[in-house]
Amino acid sequence: MGRPPVKPSAALDRGLLPSLLGYVLRRAQSAVFDDFANTFAKAGEALTPGEFGLLVLVDRNAGLSQMALARALGIDRSTLVPILDRLQERGLLMRHRSPTDGRTHALALTPAGEKALARFARLVRAHEKRIASQLSAAEIRILIDLLEKVHTG
Amino acid sequence: MGRPPVKPSAALDRGLLPSLLGYVLRRAQSAVFDDFANTFAKAGEALTPGEFGLLVLVDRNAGLSQMALARALGIDRSTLVPILDRLQERGLLMRHRSPTDGRTHALALTPAGEKALARFARLVRAHEKRIASQLSAAEIRILIDLLEKVHTG
DNA sequence: GAGAATTTGTTTGATCCCCAAACAATCTCC
DNA sequence: GGAGATTGTTTGGGGATCAAACAAATTCTC
Numbered sequence: 001m002g003r004p005p006v007k008p009s010a011a012l013d014r015g016l017l018p019s020l021l022g023y024v025l026r027r028a029q030s031a032v033f034d035d036f037a038n039t040f041a042k043a044g045e046a047l048t049p050g051e052f053g054l055l056v057l058v059d060r061n062a063g064l065s066q067m068a069l070a071r072a073l074g075i076d077r078s079t080l081v082p083i084l085d086r087l088q089e090r091g092l093l094m095r096h097r098s099p100t101d102g103r104t105h106a107l108a109l110t111p112a113g114e115k116a117l118a119r120f121a122r123l124v125r126a127h128e129k130r131i132a133s134q135l136s137a138a139e140i141r142i143l144i145d146l147l148e149k150v151h152t153g
Numbered sequence: 154m155g156r157p158p159v160k161p162s163a164a165l166d167r168g169l170l171p172s173l174l175g176y177v178l179r180r181a182q183s184a185v186f187d188d189f190a191n192t193f194a195k196a197g198e199a200l201t202p203g204e205f206g207l208l209v210l211v212d213r214n215a216g217l218s219q220m221a222l223a224r225a226l227g228i229d230r231s232t233l234v235p236i237l238d239r240l241q242e243r244g245l246l247m248r249h250r251s252p253t254d255g256r257t258h259a260l261a262l263t264p265a266g267e268k269a270l271a272r273f274a275r276l277v278r279a280h281e282k283r284i285a286s287q288l289s290a291a292e293i294r295i296l297i298d299l300l301e302k303v304h305t306g
Numbered sequence: 307g308a309g310a311a312t313t314t315g316t317t318t319g320a321t322c323c324c325c326a327a328a329c330a331a332t333c334t335c336c
Numbered sequence: 337g338g339a340g341a342t343t344g345t346t347t348g349g350g351g352a353t354c355a356a357a358c359a360a361a362t363t364c365t366c
Contacts, residue, residue, distance in 0.1 A: 012225045013213040022185050028300040029182045032175050060166040072165045103332045103343040134302040146296040147181040149287040256314040256361045
């Protein structure tokens with residue numbers, strides 16, 4: 001009669017999961033997302049990684065259409081609409097009329113959006129430093145490289 | 154007068170994004186998710202990576218409570234309820250009454266659930282092979298190792 | 307042992323992400 | 337000029353997520 005076979009707060013048996021690239025990737029991604037949210041919350045800002053990526057894309061490609069942006073983000077154009085609505089309501093971004101094509105909107109950051117993006121970029125740098133704190137510079141390069149290979153397929 | 158400065162279908166300028174671990178991680182994760190969905194769809198099965206992880210956890214830790222499972226998955230217990238509902242409706246999983254604690258449910262796979270999980274595991278192995286097709290065995294080990302470090306923080 | 311405090315699973319409510327289909331406005335191509 | 341394609345939007349339908357409130361059951365406290 002030893003103790004009952006159920007250990008009070010023992011770690012669960014995860015079976016083959018820890019050996020699966022997909023599983024480990026998902027967990028790392030989740031940890032990174034949490035740190036991102038935390039970093040911004042502590043700074044009194046509200047932004048998701050997706051929104052940050054979107055803002056950078058619009059910043060670096062002024063006049064972009066919504067279709068081109070949706071394609072670059074890998075989402076449907078209808079998914080993009082409420083996301084842009086929100087960013088526009090926050091005064092970070094504008095939908096201008098394209099002079100050459102009446103169907104499309106030429107996206108651009110507002111001056112306030114540019115300033116906010118600079119602020120966000122600073123937070124992202126701090127966030128990146130934190131999530132890579134256990135990695136050497138060489139390891140970070142390797143990791144990014146390998147992830148790129150996974151993405152390319 | 155060269156061509157206009159806007160190249161027709163040139164890749165967008167992604168600025169600093171490709172150098173950000175968080176960004177590259179998110180893209181890799183997205184590609185992996187797509188391949189997972191594809192693999193299962195082609196086999197006529199329907200399952201998400203999260204559901205697969207859940208099934209493995211229940212399989213390897215019979216009698217688990219919903220709270221313990223939610224903690225292991227890193228989600229709220231209220232989030233878990235509809236997920237279990239669906240799996241139960243599919244006949245893969247059961248909520249048994251715990252004989253020792255009337256508040257908790259003892260989770261377990263049904264026989265059909267066990268059989269389905271074996272089928273799923275085969276598909277996951279094929280999926281894993283595909284997403285890591287550009288990586289050597291050594292690289293996969295390194296990648297999993299580095300991702301684990303990111304997750305641990 | 308009785309009552310208070312905690313834990314568990316569930317429901318409800320609020321955001322959010324995602325896609326597909328339909329639609330009007332606009333452009334392109336013959 | 338008219339047919340067909342493209343663009344942004346709306347609507348509808350899944351899900352994922354959390355927070356708050358609740359009943360049932362257990363554990364703690366006196």
